[in-house]
Amino acid sequence: MKIVAERLRAARQAKKLSQMEVISLTSIHNKTLSGYENDVSDPSLETLTKLATLYSVKTDWLLGRTDPLMDGQCVGPTYPATVALSRTDNPEDNLPEEALKELENFRAYSRQKYKKPG
Numbered sequence: 865m866k867i868v869a870e871r872l873r874a875a876r877q878a879k880k881l882s883q884m885e886v887i888s889l890t891s892i893h894n895k896t897l898s899g900y901e902n903d904v905s906d907p908s909l910e911t912l913t914k915l916a917t918l919y920s921v922k923t924d925w926l927l928g929r930t931d932p933l934m935d936g937q938c939v940g941p942t943y944p945a946t947v948a949l950s951r952t953d954n955p956e957d958n959l960p961e962e963a964l965k966e967l968e969n970f971r972a973y974s975r976q977k978y979k980k981p982g
Contacts, residue, residue, distance in 0.1 A: 868900070869902060871921075871925065873901045875919035886915075886918065890915065890918060892914075
């Protein structure tokens, strides 16, 4: 299952672990781990659970049964931005007035710096 392979790799990389580090922490053979991440073979339930625990993710997420936006998990380079953009609360609500002013100054600076020529 390609999604399992992709998510296993993404979870490992998000934890900043090399394959060799995972091998030493789990006793999974190096060719076996590589096979999981390259969609050559699928891990057993026991191995999947072991990797989910190591990577601090849910097995359902590794299997592609849940979406990061549904369960709050952020793994991989694109998920944090997606989650941030889909927030329904305003993270600025609890900031002091001084911090809000700094944010507005930064926004104005960014708009000026990156404005499209026209």
